[in-house]
Amino acid sequence: MIPRYSRPEMVAIWSPETRFRIWFEIEAHACDALAELGVIPKEAAKTIWEKGGAAKFDVEAIDEIERVTKHDVIAFLTHLSEFVGPDARFIHQGMTSSDVLDTCFAVQLSRASDILLADIDALLAALKRRAFEHKDTVTIGRSHGIHAEPTTFGVKLAQAYAEFSRCRERLVHAREDIATCAISGAVGTFANIDPYVEEHVAKKLGLKPEPVSTQVIPRDRHAMFFATLGVIASSIERLATEIRHLQRTEVLEAEEYFSPGQKGSSAMPHKRNPVLTENLTGLARMVRSFALPAMENVALWHERDISHSSVERMIGPDATVTLDFALSRLTSVIDRLLVYPDNMLTNMNKFRGLVHSQRVLLALTQAGVSREDAYRLVQRNAMKVWEQGADFLEELLADKEVTAVLPEAEIREKFDLGYHTKHVDTIFKRVFGEA
Numbered sequence: 243m244i245p246r247y248s249r250p251e252m253v254a255i256w257s258p259e260t261r262f263r264i265w266f267e268i269e270a271h272a273c274d275a276l277a278e279l280g281v282i283p284k285e286a287a288k289t290i291w292e293k294g295g296a297a298k299f300d301v302e303a304i305d306e307i308e309r310v311t312k313h314d315v316i317a318f319l320t321h322l323s324e325f326v327g328p329d330a331r332f333i334h335q336g337m338t339s340s341d342v343l344d345t346c347f348a349v350q351l352s353r354a355s356d357i358l359l360a361d362i363d364a365l366l367a368a369l370k371r372r373a374f375e376h377k378d379t380v381t382i383g384r385s386h387g388i389h390a391e392p393t394t395f396g397v398k399l400a401q402a403y404a405e406f407s408r409c410r411e412r413l414v415h416a417r418e419d420i421a422t423c424a425i426s427g428a429v430g431t432f433a434n435i436d437p438y439v440e441e442h443v444a445k446k447l448g449l450k451p452e453p454v455s456t457q458v459i460p461r462d463r464h465a466m467f468f469a470t471l472g473v474i475a476s477s478i479e480r481l482a483t484e485i486r487h488l489q490r491t492e493v494l495e496a497e498e499y500f501s502p503g504q505k506g507s508s509a510m511p512h513k514r515n516p517v518l519t520e521n522l523t524g525l526a527r528m529v530r531s532f533a534l535p536a537m538e539n540v541a542l543w544h545e546r547d548i549s550h551s552s553v554e555r556m557i558g559p560d561a562t563v564t565l566d567f568a569l570s571r572l573t574s575v576i577d578r579l580l581v582y583p584d585n586m587l588t589n590m591n592k593f594r595g596l597v598h599s600q601r602v603l604l605a606l607t608q609a610g611v612s613r614e615d616a617y618r619l620v621q622r623n624a625m626k627v628w629e630q631g632a633d634f635l636e637e638l639l640a641d642k643e644v645t646a647v648l649p650e651a652e653i654r655e656k657f658d659l660g661y662h663t664k665h666v667d668t669i670f671k672r673v674f675g676e677a
Contacts, residue, residue, distance in 0.1 A: 264350070269342065282332040355413060420466075430545065
């Protein structure tokens with residue numbers, strides 16, 4: 243985690259203090275269940291909660307113990323026993339380290355998911371507001387980076403809204419998939435701990451029991467989770483790339499907000515660069531990069547190994563912290579995005595009517611001209627615009643083969659911008675509903 247790309251709430255989830263507190267809660271809830279079953283004294287379970295709950299775990303002291311034991315959970319249990327006293331012998335009864343580690347990871351990923359879902363909600367709100375603001379702001383649509391046909395800037399943002407709505411649905415499912423608890427002991431057979439303990443701990447932590455844990459929770463769950471984060475990052479990059487293209491000097495249809503006192507270049511005072519969306523492109527690459535090692539973690543040896551452990555210690559914090567920051571940054575970009583409708587119209591008219599070529603093509607075919615001949619007639623006039631800077635409408639009106647089929651009034655009617663925006667309301671209803 244790099245502080246430059248981190249936000250405190252998400253970072254806190256992955257702090258050692260939080261991790262040790264979750265470990266304690268897992269152990270203490272398990273003790274409660276064991277006490278209910280009569281495996282350990284109820285007074286011992288009560289003491290564990292009272293003394294352990296009030297403890298302030300010393301991260302440095304635990305690390306010092308681990309330097310000797312070479313085992314993080316044992317180091318923690320040793321430190322915890324210093325607070326609890328003799329009743330500490332009842333802690334971790336029938337459990338194995340993975341019961342603590344995997345269940346804790348599930349809690350952390352669930353909490354991280356909740357923050358990310360709130361982030362997406364904020365982004366969706368910004369996209370919706372700006373989409374309705376520019377619902378009727380006509381701009382040119384582009385394919386292959388080349389002028390295609392008119393659309394509206396609101397439709398562009400509505401598309402992003404729909405995409406991030408799907409991202410949200412995927413994350414909801416990924417959160418549900420990852421929120422599993424394993425308290426099943428060595429190789430996951432419950433030989434030394436009753437399944438009731440797992441059910442109790444799961445309920446207390448807002449998780450569900452893992453059907454078959456084999457000592458570790460199967461990593462296909464984690465692979466899907468981090469793959470989902472990667473897809474969300476890709477959607478961030480798609481929108482960031484759109485803004486970067488629109489901010490180019492030759493286009494300048496939209497622009498990141500440039501704050502007072504901001505500097506664009508150490509050498510060129512005139513510069514206003516799309517640094518935020520460029521940054522988002524880079525952050526998206528990093529989040530996507532975490533998906534592959536998560537997938538490679540699925541294939542563990544037999545009932546368990548720890549080849550996944552070092553990977554998850556990195557990708558758990560890094561992926562969620564980075565995506566949280568990126569979603570927040572993108573929301574800010576959309577909220578304050580500068581939009582230039584006049585430039586949009588200027589750019590659309592740069593090639594003097596070419597964007598209406600399909601309407602003329604269709605009109606010719608409907609008038610009885612074969613599609614091949616209609617395409618030839620329209621294209622030869624369109625090329626004069628590309629190559630000579632001619633006016634497309636004037637060229638069509640001067641083409642006797644065209645006017646022999648289409649009267650002047652009908653040709654002129656094909657240059658109405660309103661034709662291209664007549665179904666914008668339908669698109670918005672599909673995306674945002676009747677409201």
